[in-house]
Amino acid sequence: MTHERHLLAILLENEAGALSRVVGLFAQRNYNIETLTVAPTEDTTLSRVTLTTSGDPSKVEQITKHLNRLIEVVKVIDLTEGDHIEREVMLAKVSAVGPERPEVKRTCDIFRGQIVDVSSDTYTIQLVGTTEKLDAFIRALAAGTILEVVRSGVSGIGRGGDKILSL
Amino acid sequence: MSERLSGGEMLVRALQDEGVDYVFGYPGGAALHIYDAIFKQQRLEHILVRHEQAATHMADGYARSTGRPGVVLVTSGPGATNAITGIATAYMDSIPIVVISAQVPNEFIGTDAFQETDMVGVSRPVVKHSYMVKSAADIPHIVKEAFYIASSGRPGPVVIDVPKDTTDPNELFDYEYPATVALRSYSPAVRGHAGQTKKAVAALLDAKKPVIYAGGGVIQGEGTGLLTDLAKRLGYPVTNTLMGLGCFPGSDEQFLGMLGMHGTFEANMAMHHADLIFAVGARFDDRVTNNPSLFAPEAKIIHLDIDPASISKIVNADIPIVGPAVQVLGEMHRLINAALASKPDRIDSQALAAWWQRIRRWREEHGLDHDQRHRAGGNGSLLPQQVVQAMYRASGGDAFVTSDVGQHQMFAAQYFKFDAPRRWINSGGLGTMGFGLPAAMGVQFAHPNATVACVTGEGSFMMNMQELSTCMQYALPIKIVNLNNQALGMVKQWQDMQYGGRHSHSTYRDALPDFKALCESFGHIAYRVDALDELDAVMADVFGPKHKDDLVFVDAHIDPEEHVYPMAIKGGAMKDMVLARQPGENDIREDV
Ligand SMILES: Cc1ncc(C[n+]2csc(CCOP(=O)(O)OP(=O)(O)O)c2C)c(N)n1
Ligand SMILES: [Mg+2]
Numbered sequence: 001m002t003h004e005r006h007l008l009a010i011l012l013e014n015e016a017g018a019l020s021r022v023v024g025l026f027a028q029r030n031y032n033i034e035t036l037t038v039a040p041t042e043d044t045t046l047s048r049v050t051l052t053t054s055g056d057p058s059k060v061e062q063i064t065k066h067l068n069r070l071i072e073v074v075k076v077i078d079l080t081e082g083d084h085i086e087r088e089v090m091l092a093k094v095s096a097v098g099p100e101r102p103e104v105k106r107t108c109d110i111f112r113g114q115i116v117d118v119s120s121d122t123y124t125i126q127l128v129g130t131t132e133k134l135d136a137f138i139r140a141l142a143a144g145t146i147l148e149v150v151r152s153g154v155s156g157i158g159r160g161g162d163k164i165l166s167l
Numbered sequence: 168m169s170e171r172l173s174g175g176e177m178l179v180r181a182l183q184d185e186g187v188d189y190v191f192g193y194p195g196g197a198a199l200h201i202y203d204a205i206f207k208q209q210r211l212e213h214i215l216v217r218h219e220q221a222a223t224h225m226a227d228g229y230a231r232s233t234g235r236p237g238v239v240l241v242t243s244g245p246g247a248t249n250a251i252t253g254i255a256t257a258y259m260d261s262i263p264i265v266v267i268s269a270q271v272p273n274e275f276i277g278t279d280a281f282q283e284t285d286m287v288g289v290s291r292p293v294v295k296h297s298y299m300v301k302s303a304a305d306i307p308h309i310v311k312e313a314f315y316i317a318s319s320g321r322p323g324p325v326v327i328d329v330p331k332d333t334t335d336p337n338e339l340f341d342y343e344y345p346a347t348v349a350l351r352s353y354s355p356a357v358r359g360h361a362g363q364t365k366k367a368v369a370a371l372l373d374a375k376k377p378v379i380y381a382g383g384g385v386i387q388g389e390g391t392g393l394l395t396d397l398a399k400r401l402g403y404p405v406t407n408t409l410m411g412l413g414c415f416p417g418s419d420e421q422f423l424g425m426l427g428m429h430g431t432f433e434a435n436m437a438m439h440h441a442d443l444i445f446a447v448g449a450r451f452d453d454r455v456t457n458n459p460s461l462f463a464p465e466a467k468i469i470h471l472d473i474d475p476a477s478i479s480k481i482v483n484a485d486i487p488i489v490g491p492a493v494q495v496l497g498e499m500h501r502l503i504n505a506a507l508a509s510k511p512d513r514i515d516s517q518a519l520a521a522w523w524q525r526i527r528r529w530r531e532e533h534g535l536d537h538d539q540r541h542r543a544g545g546n547g548s549l550l551p552q553q554v555v556q557a558m559y560r561a562s563g564g565d566a567f568v569t570s571d572v573g574q575h576q577m578f579a580a581q582y583f584k585f586d587a588p589r590r591w592i593n594s595g596g597l598g599t600m601g602f603g604l605p606a607a608m609g610v611q612f613a614h615p616n617a618t619v620a621c622v623t624g625e626g627s628f629m630m631n632m633q634e635l636s637t638c639m640q641y642a643l644p645i646k647i648v649n650l651n652n653q654a655l656g657m658v659k660q661w662q663d664m665q666y667g668g669r670h671s672h673s674t675y676r677d678a679l680p681d682f683k684a685l686c687e688s689f690g691h692i693a694y695r696v697d698a699l700d701e702l703d704a705v706m707a708d709v710f711g712p713k714h715k716d717d718l719v720f721v722d723a724h725i726d727p728e729e730h731v732y733p734m735a736i737k738g739g740a741m742k743d744m745v746l747a748r749q750p751g752e753n754d755i756r757e758d759v
Contacts, residue, residue: 013352016299017299020288024291024292058479061479065475065476066476068476069321069474071295071296071353072352073352074351074352
């Protein structure tokens with residue numbers, strides 16, 4: 001059995017309790033959530049969730065069916081079934097003292113990160129990209145330099161002109 | 168034309184406008200504004216129960232027997248949590264009920280106020296949907312949506328949590344009941360895929376060893392008549408799930424009986440050896456399939472269900488069809504008639520005859536009654552199967568029968584023949600002991616002139632026997648048949664078969680009440696039966712004109728050693744069943 005990663009885009013009514021039903025479903029059915037992002041869309045009556053999970057295709061199909069069964073879920077798409085773009089934002093607080101300070105700056109530039117806050121012995125770096133790129137950045141920094149990391153989780157959208165609601 | 172009503176009045180008015188005739192409930196502080204609104208009207212009748220769990224089972228029995236949603240009203244906190252078991256029971260069997268739970272006032276929510284429970288949160292995994300009323304003005308459209316969601320698509324329970332301030336008698340609102348519901352995110356399938364339906368018909372007509380496997384969805388979807396016609400037209404064998412009993416006439420030659428863990432030998436053998444299984448409104452429950460990887464190795468599977476999430480969940484469907492039973496079965500029926508009209512020998516009748524011959528042999532060898540034949544001339548004690556058969560004879564089969572959970576439930580399912588849908592009412596999915604009596608009460612309210620019987624076990628009965636008081640208050644003439652084996656029989660059976668006969672906490676012989684005296688103390692009629700030769704006379708009394716208006720309890724003391732057979736062998740295929748207990752050993756049949 002293949003345990004692939006799947007990226008689900010979920011449109012749901014922007015109502016109190018709707019998100020807890022989505023999250024509750026995963027716990028209840030023994031499915032895992034790896035990352036989760038949520039915010040209202042251009043239509044403020046709708047929220048959009050991007051959720052990564054893993055499992056064999058039949059399991060992910062079951063998840064999708066169960067999500068569709070929730071009354072407040074308007075649309076569910078498995079973005080990994082087609083061409084799509086995914087991005088994650090990371091803020092990393094990194095130790096930057098002595099000779100390490102310019103080295104950290106150089107690594108940050110190579111990954112097209114931005115230094116968004118500075119202290120006498122740290123940089124806080126903002127980095128946007130795919131999960132793999134963010135992981136690679138963490139690996140590229142010398143061991144022990146990372147003090148704190150926060151990642152947004154993945155947001156995803158399909159490529160091309162089609163809108164999720166018309167799919 | 169709108170009127171000015173308070174939130175509590177709007178709630179009651181909306182229920183009236185929804186056509187609700189009974190509300191099963193129990194009052195408490197947070198619900199008192201609503202209760203006052205109920206007091207001031209006559210159109211709907213509130214039934215005062217003795218425990219909120221029973222209220223949910225009554226609403227459930229009402230719904231199962233009529234197809235219309237049952238309605239429950241409970242107070243906050245313990246009232247709400249007591250209702251959870253009944254909500255979960257309805258959820259597992261896809262039964263439409265609407266549960267109104269009162270809640271502490273909005274301003275107290277989240278403060279651990281007296282009798283505050285997060286009902287929406289607690290019930291979330293066991294509801295189809297739930298609402299929390301934020302403002303009284305939302306009550307009419309929430310009630311409208313709740314009934315629509317509960318009863319459409321794959322039905323299920325809906326909870327409406329109503330904070331006390333939204334029912335304040337001093338705040339008035341314009342009331343108008345919405346005529347329609349518009350939910351962009353909810354649109355149950357209205358028709359099955361035409362191409363899939365055609366494919367399914369071709370596969371059905373090509374089959375040489377077909378079985379129609381029909382479940383509760385056929386009853387819920389009002390597809391009983393169509394399914395019966397279709398099966399008759401084809402001449403194919405039909406088996407029903409525990410939930411589906413009555414969706415094909417139980418006394419018909421083509422009926423193989425129930426399938427699954429305690430299904431008939433012929434039904435399980437036919438499923439295992441079939442080359443085509445037409446599953447309709449059934450969900451390949453683990454109590455049916457046994458080990459899914461060994462399930463029906465030769466069979467092509469057509470699976471018709473209203474709920475896409477039920478298809479290919481456990482067993483992969485070769486031809487899945489998502490749609491309402493009535494529409495798809497109607498279309499299949501039309502296509503079959505057309506095919507047979509243009510080509511009368513389209514079905515391989517020789518193969519079908521050979522298949523029937525095999526099925527008949529299975530039936531003759533090990534069909535029901537096997538156990539009684541095996542035990543004839545035994546110790547003379549009353550057998551549970553004989554009690555159910557006596558009930559069937561005395562009632563002429565013309566009764567609603569509810570049951571609890573345990574051996575008695577299986578004996579009732581096996582030996583009572585249901586020729587019509589909505590007559591057999593039991594908790595299949597959750598297996599809730601304590602369901603039988605309150606469910607029977609809900610049925611009796613819905614069908615005041617019908618015979619309503621409850622087959623129970625002394626263990627299950629004691630879980631909701633306080634409702635004997637409610638039966639007294641409302642003069643419900645239910646016939647309760649207690650298959651008293653002085654034990655948690657089903658548990659004890661498993662312990663006999665899998666735990667070397669160590670009866671860990673499954674017996675309580677010396678601590679049982681005198682059920683006859685108990686029932687009489689509530690003003691009801693009661694009999695005790697110990698021997699076969701008294702049985703028919705008692706049943707004739709119970710189901711005859713003599714006690715037409717009485718609640719009658721029959722305490723039938725049955726052989727406590729009796730087991731339910733067949734019983735699926737754990738981890739095996741459907742063909743693997745234990746068929747009978749031999750002295751000191753089990754007769755395990757591997758194959759035929
Ligand atoms: C509420 C609840 N608790 C526990 C069980 C587990 N259980 C299933 S059958 C059974 C025994 C039922 O005893 P009784 O009602 O006397 O029926 P019998 O099997 O003896 O016919 C038990 C404890 C259950 N189904 N429901
Ligand atoms: Mg018992």
